[in-house]
Amino acid sequence: MPSIRVEGVTKRFGKFTALENINISVNDGEYVSIIGPSGCGKTTLLRIIAGIIREYEGHVYVDGELFDDKPLEKRSIGYVFQNIALFPNMNVGGNVSYSPKAKRFDSETIRSVTLEMLELMKLTDRYYDYPTRLSGGMQQKTALARALASGAKLLLLDEPLSLLDLKVRTELRYELRRIVKDLGLTAIHVTHDQEEAMAISDRIIVMRRARVVEEGAPLNLYLRPKEIFTAYFLGESNVLEGSVVESDEKFLKVDVEGVLLKARNTGFKIGEKVVVMIRPELIELVNHGVNGIVMKKIMEGFFIRLIIGIGGMRISVKQPYWRVYGINVGSTVKLSFPEEHVLVYKYPERGLYSEISLY
Structure with missing residues (x-):
């Protein structure tokens, strides 16, 4: 279960400042949500931690190791995108087994890991189905299973439920937290849905205009916010x-x-x-x-x-x-x-x- 530390991270796209002096930490096994209005820098921060964005000021540490120059494929991070990015030419089993195959696991390990993830997601009976035959919720569960099959202990979730129907989104968010806790993962979940963040998080980080406004346990932020914006935005x-x-x-x-x-x-x-x-x-x-x-x-x-x-x-x-x-x-x-x-x-x-x- 890795811990994450972000120190003094600033990111600019030309004259536009996407992140300004971000300092946050996430503890081993913690489920942290980052919330804020659209364009506040949530996804940019997540992509910097993942290694998708490489040029920035400041530093990112995982378990005390400096990750600034670590190659993306060596970070052991599972990333679930907002847009459900499954391979349309592969069935569910093929999508989930993609990461173990890319890492050149032996055939028995690939099979056992794939079946374990599908069973965890309750998708075993969908092994041979292609993405077009799955509901939105099942597609996102398949994407999550694929991320976890890589053996990642750090899970980054970029608004993974935002494109789903309300009922499916509500059901899946609790299942998502259960899976993270059962597997002993560390998770950072980006969302604009305050209710979602309140329901699943150990801690919430509130962002606005490229900066961190406030952070704390969900109930504390809800009942005793220190900042006007937090009181206004959260609930x-x-x-x-x-x-x-x-x-x-x-x-x-x-x-x-x-x-x-x-x-x-x-x-x-x-x-x-x-x-x-x-x-x-x-x-x-x-x-x-x-x-x-x-x-x-x-x-x-x-x-x-x-x-x-x-x-x-x-x-x-x-x-x-x-x-x-x-x-x-x-x-x-x-x-x-x-x-x-x-x-x-x-x-x-x-x-x-x-x-x-x-x-």
Whole structure:
């Protein structure tokens, strides 16, 4: 199980900076996801680690060994692409056995490795099928089996599920994590799907505009993000502006258009302009609280989204359908904003939009 260390990596394509001073590490056996908007540098970073991109500033180490000049074929890395890149002229067995054959394994080893990977992916009965006869999910599982058949202990996944249907994508992401953990691999998974990253990762790295914004365990990033962009990009948030009107050592109160919201004090003083963020699903409907009027009621499967007007504000609230069964457009409701879930940030000097813009 290899560990990876990226130190000071910068990559430019002409005048365009794709990566700027990237410093990250991935531990043995860790499943790390890299998320961020399109064009933030996720795939470029993955290709540098893989050795596909060779010219860059900085260094890449695998198990302490400098990999900058190591040939691609000697890196023992499995790479799964976004576009399912199977050989159309080979059946499933031929695709999976390609790497062992290229490495000149003996025939018995090739056969045993191929069958082992197919059994792991539950594709044994598809051995003689060609890619055109497989579903998208089966094609991607075949691509994964081919990557693993090379004997790689480091798996790089470049948005491997993004082209699949939602149901197949949801099922396959859990199977993917199980396989990685069962085989004791180290995995780096690039995705723009925050829910996917939250579900499968030991740790998430958030990127924006060629830089790392923040990293941490999924739940910590979700409930206690240090950066405005992380709170905005990872999941959903109500984004509000206000001013601190009360402050002590532990708590503060923020005036947001006449509504006082209590939060943990992380170093703010009375009079400071701040950004307040709270997740829609963490706002509670209560018997005694802030009055609001339901402006919209939107069905989202098990959850119902309520758009609630409070003065000049519009607040998004998500609740299980059974909790809002009797609430309709025009209903008056009372809301509670639990202080442990109200996030307060210093107002950005360049304006709020500069901090939450995806591009």
